[in-house]
Amino acid sequence: MLILEGLSKTYKTGDAALRDVSLTVPKGQIMGLIGPSGAGKSTLIRCINRLVEPTGGKVLLGDMDLVRLGKADLRRQRRRIGMIFQEYALVERLTVMENVLSGRLGYVPFWRSFLRKYPPADIQRAYQLLDRVGLIEHADKRADALSGGQRQRVGIARALAQDPELLLVDEPTASLDPKTSRQIMRLLTEICAERDLPAIVNIHDVPLAQQFMQRIVGLRAGRVVFDGTPDQLTHDALTAIYGEEDWNEMRRGDEEQTRAELDARDRMAALAR
Numbered sequence: 001m002l003i004l005e006g007l008s009k010t011y012k013t014g015d016a017a018l019r020d021v022s023l024t025v026p027k028g029q030i031m032g033l034i035g036p037s038g039a040g041k042s043t044l045i046r047c048i049n050r051l052v053e054p055t056g057g058k059v060l061l062g063d064m065d066l067v068r069l070g071k072a073d074l075r076r077q078r079r080r081i082g083m084i085f086q087e088y089a090l091v092e093r094l095t096v097m098e099n100v101l102s103g104r105l106g107y108v109p110f111w112r113s114f115l116r117k118y119p120p121a122d123i124q125r126a127y128q129l130l131d132r133v134g135l136i137e138h139a140d141k142r143a144d145a146l147s148g149g150q151r152q153r154v155g156i157a158r159a160l161a162q163d164p165e166l167l168l169v170d171e172p173t174a175s176l177d178p179k180t181s182r183q184i185m186r187l188l189t190e191i192c193a194e195r196d197l198p199a200i201v202n203i204h205d206v207p208l209a210q211q212f213m214q215r216i217v218g219l220r221a222g223r224v225v226f227d228g229t230p231d232q233l234t235h236d237a238l239t240a241i242y243g244e245e246d247w248n249e250m251r252r253g254d255e256e257q258t259r260a261e262l263d264a265r266d267r268m269a270a271l272a273r
């Protein structure tokens with residue numbers, strides 16, 4: 001379980017990116033974080049594993065406050081948090097298998113990782129994870145030979161190789177087409193359920209969040225302005241998060257995208273005839 005208590009971040013520039021955010025994410029819950037650009041979504045995710053240093057508050061993972069840890073302890077504790085990134089952050093010239101094994105780097109002694117000698121149990125486990133994400137037959141391919149969706153699956157398997165107690169997921173589908181995005185979101189939700197893992201997913205796409213998240217938290221100007229189920233995300237709630245103008249614009253954008261997708265489908269169907 002993850003508990004945030006009064007988490008705040010003010011950057012040196014004076015930008016108050018997070019203001020007194022308190023949230024509890026229980027085991028197995030997948031929580032979507034939505035909000036307009038600049039609302040503080042990335043800052044929130046990065047304060048949890050202290051890629052960004054919070055200026056106040058607590059981050060409790062189990063009963064440990066990550067904010068209080070010194071450097072060496074923080075490095076050890078970060079193993080407990082798996083991260084999945086928008087741009088996958090794979091080592092492109094390494095194989096799929098090596099990328100997954102790199103999730104174990106926090107556990108193996110330096111000399112082993114330097115020589116890329118991982119224990120057999122890690123290798124066996126990496127194969128199981130690749131099987132779970134549907135990439136077993138791609139294990140020996142270089143990461144740069146894969147499609148975007150496949151790369152994101154490697155990113156998921158690598159995060160799981162850490163045996164994390166929490167997943168932080170930053171815009172996992174921002175670089176993917178709509179169908180692949182849905183497949184990735186489905187995989188993430190299944191994995192959280194199977195492993196009883198809590199997850200926070202920073203997600204721009206509101207319909208996708210509504211379709212897959214159990215809980216949605218809306219941030220605006222660094223504050224939580226909505227916390228509820230997808231059904232409770234009404235027009236009024238969306239207006240509170242995005243403001244009237246932005247929300248209407250987003251809706252128009254969605255309608256245009258849907259129209260464009262339908263158009264493309266009609267054109268493909270016409271070609272196939």
Ligand SMILES: Nc1ncnc2c1ncn2[C@@H]1O[C@H](COP(=O)(O)OP(=O)(O)OP(=O)(O)O)[C@@H](O)[C@H]1O
Nearest residue numbers: 011013015017035036037038039040041042043044
């Ligand atoms: N390194 C930084 N230095 C100073 N200010 C920053 C820094 N990073 C973010 N900010 C500011 O903090 C606020 C929150 O930014 P953040 O990137 O967390 O928002 P976001 O909701 O993730 O936005 P987006 O959806 O556009 O990625 C913004 O006002 C931003 O300008």
